[in-house]
Amino acid sequence: MSNSDAAPVAPIISVTGVSKWYGAFQVLTDVSLSVAKGEKVVICGPSGSGKSTLIRCLNQLEQHQQGSIVVDGIELGKSESAAQAVRREVGMVFQHFNLFPHLDLVQNCVLAPMSVRGMSRRAAEAMAVKLLERVRLGEHAHKYPSQLSGGQQQRAAIARALCMEPRVMLFDEPTSALDPEMVGEVLDTMRGLAAEGMTMMIVTHEMGFARQVADRVVFMDRGQIVEQAPPAAFFGAPVHERTRRFLSQVLH
């Protein structure tokens, strides 16, 4: 698959020298990262390393204070309309699913396409049903989130994000809140998406998944990118001591 040093295509995500503070505490320190179209980047690192904060800056759920973030040609941080324009193109999947509890799965899926993209109810519902079937939730399309398992809810959340036909998908620890037996079904759905060429940035502790699916693994610690490499090199020959220590803790 494409790699950062492959073709001279403009990256779809370009993060340059980004820093961010919560009060006096610096969560991101001079982070630079670019992601090519179709690339799958896994971000890992100990908790508190800033990995979630970084991907939340990409759709401006968090604001960065220094540096520049350009997504799909739009520079973020300049205006609210830039953030809105990026959010139309970037889907996000959360650790706790964050489905709308008062709406059934189809209505969860059509809310944004109808209100943001101005789709007709009919077209939006047709697409919702199609995507819910794709994540194998066709027979649950008219159930409410509380009636589904965690794995089903997370697959529904993926379908909801896909209904906006995003160009990039961000995953913020999508399997961390799941019971172990449900992790597989969510990762399978993500593998399917990867196989179709979606650009993906995934914060996860699932190193097996990273090894199989990622084009590149990024290791963060204390708000900085310590090391990034294709999975074979990353897992086979990590350069930095901190990376080795982290990997020895998560791989057994």
Place this chain on the structure above:
Amino acid sequence: MDFDLVAFGDAFPRLLPAALTNLTIALVAMTLALIGGTVLTVLRTTGIGLLTGAIGVLISFIRGTPILVQIFLFYYGLPALGLDLTPIQAGVLAIALNSSIFITEIMRGGLSGMDPGPVEAAIALGVRARTIWTRVILPQLYIRILPPLVNELTTIVKGTALLSVITVVEVLRTAQQIANTTFRPLEALLAAAIVLFALNLAISQLGRRLETRFAARRG
């Protein structure tokens, strides 16, 4: 001591149509109070100091004065400002204002306990703030606060009896009229109490059924 069962029974044919007045006033006042309470709730989240300050003063004034005084202010006070309302109009507005204050307090409590996750998801999907309020926050909030809202509606129904003092011919005033002609206040007033009680019993039962119906959507 005697209790005239016939006088007691005879009161009902006159009280039941009057109960329709109480119910109508309560439903109109509740609708207005829901709208008012919702508007106040949204305004309070804007963080505009002057606005939230003014709403705070209004809340403590309404909560700190008897509703009977508020009803009198609307009926006897407002004409002095050139606003002449019928007894029913004045009563509905007084109750609606009073209740919207209690509803905005209920809503604020409900909001503070709500999971911010769905709102964050809506923001990430690019949904505008207004739509997030109308399609994500408020529907969840109404479902969450259904039990105290139903309770508030029963409080409103009880409050409608207060409008008897500004000449609204509802259940209590009708009972007083009956008592004046039959000289049987115990029977007439007890019948009035039972009619109002039945009304509230029906409302709380309906509320319980709604709660069951929306149980899956509470999340």
